[in-house]
Amino acid sequence: MAVATHDNAHADPTAxxxxxxxxxxxxxxxxxxxxxxLFALFAASRFYLSGTARDPHLNQALxxxxxxxxxxxxxxxYRAETAFVHGNTARxxxxxxxxxxxxxxxxxGVAFEWATAEFPVAELYGTAFYSxxxxxxxxxxxxxxxxxxxxxxxxxxxxxxxxxVWPITATVMYWHFVDxxxxxxxxxxxxxx
Amino acid sequence: MSKQSHAAAGESADxxxxxTVFLILAVLTIAEYIVAVGLDSKVALVVMLSVAAIxxxxxxxxxxxxxxxxxxxxxAH
Numbered sequence: 194m195a196v197a198t199h200d201n202a203h204a205d206p207t208a209x210x211x212x213x214x215x216x217x218x219x220x221x222x223x224x225x226x227x228x229x230x231l232f233a234l235f236a237a238s239r240f241y242l243s244g245t246a247r248d249p250h251l252n253q254a255l256x257x258x259x260x261x262x263x264x265x266x267x268x269x270x271y272r273a274e275t276a277f278v279h280g281n282t283a284r285x286x287x288x289x290x291x292x293x294x295x296x297x298x299x300x301x302g303v304a305f306e307w308a309t310a311e312f313p314v315a316e317l318y319g320t321a322f323y324s325x326x327x328x329x330x331x332x333x334x335x336x337x338x339x340x341x342x343x344x345x346x347x348x349x350x351x352x353x354x355x356x357x358v359w360p361i362t363a364t365v366m367y368w369h370f371v372d373x374x375x376x377x378x379x380x381x382x383x384x385x386x
Numbered sequence: 387m388s389k390q391s392h393a394a395a396g397e398s399a400d401x402x403x404x405x406t407v408f409l410i411l412a413v414l415t416i417a418e419y420i421v422a423v424g425l426d427s428k429v430a431l432v433v434m435l436s437v438a439a440i441x442x443x444x445x446x447x448x449x450x451x452x453x454x455x456x457x458x459x460x461x462a463h
Contacts, residue, residue: 211459215459218455218456219456222453222456245428245432253419257415257419260415261412261415264408264411264412264415265408267408267411267446267450268404268405268407268408270450271404271407271450272401272404275397275400275401275404276397278397278400279393279394279396279397279400280393281393281394281397365450366451369446369447369450369451370451372446372450373443373446373447373451376439376442376443376446377439377443379415379418380418380422380435380438380439383422384418384419384421384422384431384435385422385428385431385432385435386422386428386431
């Protein structure tokens with residue numbers, strides 16, 4: 194059965210391309226799973242270092258604002274992917290650009306938080322806060338770079354439907370992963386007390 | 387139905403799904419914030435925030451990241 198499928202994939206270029214996508218997708222999920230382990234360790238160290246206590250000087254309004262921005266950027270990333278899947282390149286590119294802009298705004302918000310925070314990195318909570326938001330911001334910045342690359346390459350019809358959309362799908366999946374991490378980091382850092 | 391209008395209808399259905407999931411995520415986030423501001427019990431807060439975070443994670447992984455494509459395949463979409 195597996196041999197027959199493999200032979201069919203080589204006989205039909207489209208089937209071969211879809212098989213490549215299936216393998217790539219599995220690889221990406223494995224990478225994301227291993228990366229999630231890293232973030233889980235960061236979260237565990239936050240509870241080990243400072244329990245559930247948080248610093249009273251945290252900027253709650255900023256935390257809620259950047260969280261909302263990241264959630265909204267997940268919607269635009271999803272809309273970009275579905276637009277490319279259905280062959281709507283113009284909308285897909287616009288949504289990619291919107292995602293990039295919101296990602297930059299999120300990174301700017303984190304930078305502002307770092308610049309204005311009233312707790313030092315040497316405090317236990319500060320150590321957890323700066324390391325968790327720093328590692329997450331690094332992923333946001335790499336995500337923005339990936340989004341910028343696929344946006345730039347999408348202009349010449351590079352990702353025109355079918356298995357060719359995979360680079361967009363992979364980039365958008367990575368972006369959603371960054372959002373999933375923040376879904377846990379936001380209450381861990383800002384809301385628990 | 388022509389191929390183009392079929393694609394447009396498919397895109398429109400996917401977009402509706404996206405908006406619905408975003409609405410759920412937004413409501414849960416606001417609920418998290420309100421609970422965190424108003425609730426004094428540490429245990430209740432941990433439980434409620436954990437439930438909300440897991441629900442949000444599930445929505446993103448299932449609807450935005452299409453985890454089912456791992457075993458179903460994208461071409462079946």
